[in-house]
Amino acid sequence: MEKSFDVIVIGGGHAGIEASYASSKLGKKTLLVTLNFKMVGNMPCNPHIGGSAKGVVVREIDALGGLMGIAADHRPIQIKMLNTGKGPAVQCLRSQQDKHIYPAFIQETLQKLDNLTVLEDEVSALLNDENHVYGVMTKGGLEIRAKAVILTGGTYLNSKIFRGREHFQGGPDGEKASIGLSDYLRGMGLSLIRLKTGTPPRLKKSTIDFSKAEIQLGSDDPLAFSYQTKHYTPLSEQLPCYLIYTTPYTHQLILDHLNESSVFDGSITGIGPRYCPSIESKIVRFKDKERHQLFLEPEYLDSESIYLQGFSTGLPIEVQEEMVHSLPGLEHAEILKYAYQIEYDAIYPTEFGASLECKRYSGLYAAGQVIGTSGYEEAGGLGLMAAINASLKIDGKEPFILKRNESYIGVMIDDLVTKGIDEPYRLLSSRAEYRLLLRHDNADARLSEYGHKIGLLSEERYEAYRNKKSRIEKAIDILTINIPSNKEKQKQLFESKGLEAPKVGYHEIELLRRPEFSYRELESLDEELEALHLDYDEVLSLETIVKFEGYLNKQRKEADRLMKAEEVTLPSDLDYLHMDGLRLEARQKLDKVRPLTLAQASRIPGVNPADLSILLLAIRKKAIGK
Secondary structure, three states, rough: OOOEOOOOOOOOOOOHHHHHHHHHOOOOOOOEEOHHHHOOOOOOOOOOOEEHHHHHHHHHHHHHHHHHHHHHHHOOEEEEEEEOOOOOOOOOEEEOOOOHHHHHHHHHHHHHOOOOOEEEEEEEEEEOOOOEEEEEEEEOOEEEEEEEEOOOOOOOOOOOOOOEEEEEEEHHOOOOOOOOHHHHHHOOOOOOOEEEEEOOEHHHHHHHOOHHHHEEOOOOOOOOOOOOOOOOHHHHHOOEEEEEEEOOOHHHHHHHHHOOOOOOOOOOOEEOOOOOOHHHHHHHHHOOOOOOOOEEEEEEOOOOEEEEOOOOOOHHHHHHHHHHHOOOOOOOOEEOOOOEEEEEEEEEHHOOOOOOEEOOOOOOEEHHHHEEEHHHHHHHHHHHHHHHHHHHOOOOOOOOOOOOOOOOOHHHHHHHHHHHOOOEOOOHHOOOOOOOOOOOOOOOHHHHHHHHHOOOOHHHHHHHHHHHHHHHHHHHHHHHOOOOOHHHHHHHHHHHHHOOOOOOOOOHHHHHHOOOOOHHHHHHOOOOHHHHHHOOHHHHHHHHHOOHHHHHHHHHHHHHHHHHOOOHHHHHOHHHHHHOOOOOOOOOOOOOOOOOOOHHHHEEEEEEOHHHHHHHHHHHHHHHHO
């Protein structure tokens, strides 16, 4: 075993995958230390990638040159666009994944990387001095040095499984917990927080009566997460999901056995995610709600296992049996795997800066659930950014910081390192104040330049993006200049929509701005547009640009105003604790976060406008003093 690397990644979950992939692709000699390589890319909870805001993150990972989108497109069980009845700001992809095929693709991809070495071992300590991390120590007795260490331990740190009154040390999906590293991190002076999450039962497909459920189909549109994907899974090859609801009897069963739930008996001290609670938490929190949605989702293309989404619980297995059998269509369902809750340690995210490097220890980066997030997609985005910044630092370059108006990844990192957490952090479209700028359709337009400049996005991928951009611009030029020449076809189009045909000629772009008309309809009236042969993705981007031009311009102006505050940088050596005029709370919060800009300082809970005025005055005095 070699004893020195550029980058060591601890953990093979979704953050560790992106970190290992990116640092290797950037030419860094990388070591991935994982408990079990066969579990790399495992999906211990839900069998899907994407969803609200999360689907946009996967597109962002892809636009920067990451792996998750490519893997998700390899062979989805089902894929669809969510929120199609709403505006483009909240539309996003979601796909069901085969929980054998997805990790197998990931593992095969990692094994082919030139600069990546995999070690099956457990990291028990870091090699560090007072302010610098320079390697790891494993339980196998190895001391391995590195220029950067990226901690992506997921939910394994000191993890514990709960099911009723049954509690035991263990990781997700029957894996071992990582014991010892948490105590070492505390000994370094880092703040840790106890968090928890859970997973629902898995059911045997052949024992379910699906006639009592509402079928939920995928889409036949050419949908993909990765911009390089050109082969799509047709609807005929996708498996359906199904929707059912809890019953009054389900609710009564849960209430009758509430004192037996590990979620309510006081045995779990960790804080759970508000947006993905256990079923017993839903019943207690929303007493007036007569029923709750549940989804039956296939976990594999060729297996009996069905995931009961929305039914996470900490109740004993005998109660779980009754609960499952109380649901429509599941009266005789066989449980293949019982639900459980898992509690684990995480490092408080304000210990890290916007580059995801630890403030106290240079060379230490972290990403994923180990710094308080939830979800595969959030972890993947953070792992990618941690590896990019670790690689840039090794090369002596400035860190890569995404702004809130540039990406959901930027919103997430800023939220984590500025505001901290009081529960596992989940990305939602409502967290982004400029979400109309951060759409599914334009992730490549926002981030491809960065990905290419960093060195992760290939010349071929970058050229494909430039060609797409050029084709959309050409189509907009044609729409702006041309008036439909075939008046008969135009008349038929208007009449098909119950509209009176215009007596004067309108430019095509004016027609496209109207909600009644689509690009494909106007394309049929114009040979120049037809000759461009825009694909599904290109049309989606073009229609959004044209139809929402006014709203987009308004958000860009608001974002520009924010950028002025972002340009006011705060010196790294400001002594907040002894700054005259600052309230005690503001002093403590500012000293803990150490914001990079005035705008970031304004987002720290407990810092008010008067405090910002004091900061501005301090900056001016410091500048005059120099």
